Amino acid sequence: MRSFTYERAATPADAARAVASHPNAKFIAGGTNLLDLMKLEIETPAHLIDVGQLGLDRIEKAGDGIRIGTLVSNTALSAHERVREDYPVLTRAIQAGASGQLRNKATTGGNLLQRTRCIYFYDTNMPCNKRAPGSGCAAIGGISRQLGVIGTSDACIATYPGDMAVAMRVLDAAVETIRPDGTMRSIPIADFHRLWGDTPHIETVLEPGELITHVYLPKPLGGKQFYAKVRDRRSYAFALVSVAAVIQPDGTGWVAFGGVAPKPWRVPEADAMLPHGAKAVVDRAFADARPTEDNAFKIPLARRTLAGVLADAKA
């Protein structure tokens, strides 16, 4: 790990200013993703701003919905009474990810910003446009079983690996931030993660120094809520494919897919196909898919996983 200086920020505005005013500074929250990458020298910040003491660790009622402080741990968020009752898809998604130890430490904002699990991104001997812009992509033509089938580019075919954000996408969450100049904004989760395009090292629309303060969940959707995750073992593995869905008694609803794209993958026109069954939905949601030979299985897998969810919704 490279040497770095460390400070604890006192207020959100201070934290944002501190990152913006240091060359090569980063926020650290739980540290479970950043430190992993720093040990491998994939991330090499010279200065860390610890946001752990900012008091953004509460879940509050806000209008018809709730506002989640960025420092609420994954465990606390998934176990919160209102979340369990009104947004169970979120509890399910969080509990399907990582391990008990990691969920205790992982924060809401840090989870949204976790980086890809592409094996070549992790191997500093290999070319990777995301880790070293312009160096090429070892995954294209390499082992790509885990990687993306849609929304990818000729520069990068990695996925956004997280679970929590897939549920947040179905719930139409908004990410609230403060910028170094003190202005605040609210970013719909649909727009938060970018497609890779020619710049796979730029993963979200956050500006340098912009701090996530909260995530807002609008009015509960009701219905039956599901998070189905398919992975290589029953627990403690990243998704090959996941499905977050909210299904109403009349068969309409909302659905997002994880493990397939640079962001939680949701296509509104595909939502509209829910009453027509899993094939209709997946045909629409994955109409523009560009899978590799290794990962083409993800599309029928998404269809079968959604079919299972729809059968459970009827039961």
Place this chain on the structure above:
Amino acid sequence: MQDKGIFNLSRRGMLAGSAASVAVSQGTIASAQASQASSSPPARMAVNLTVNGKPHRLELDTRMTLLDTLREHLQLTGSKKGCDHGQCGACTVMVNGERVNSCLSLAVMHEGDEVTTIEGLGSPDDLHPMQAAFVKHDGYQCGYCTPGQICSAVATLEEIRKGIPSHVTEILTGRMRPTNMEMRERMSGNICRCGAYSNIVDAMTDVARG
């Protein structure tokens, strides 16, 4: 004489030497040079933390993980370094009552925190009920993952008691119970190379029943 010295190098020494240079050439040296090239010495900071009830004030390189601090500075070598990337659970300790991977946390992030390690749970003459149950049920073989397994097992039962749901909980709003499936799922962050899993769950079941 010097020549002889060189040629007297044992085969084992040669192999160890060349293996080390291979490992080093893959980045360690590069980073050492890079940090030497940057003018300032590695940053250090003071941190206050309480470990197993005892307060400590330490002056540390900011890079020290909580795990390395426990092992190297406080000589609490019960917590183990397995993967050092949060994947195996051998480093599991409790911070303010919650289990975490001590390898994925910086010591400086724990100002004012209360840490409990396997040494703080019980002693050889006065075992914690979970330690005693692991002995009774043979919940290990080589023992390397055991301190992390025991810390995690104690925390798991507490998480169930507090009503924190898991991936296998059927009714999210109901009461959580320490079933076999629940304990297996909740312990999935602790890997055991010897495969003592079923005995570990037996030990936990004993403690859960009281």
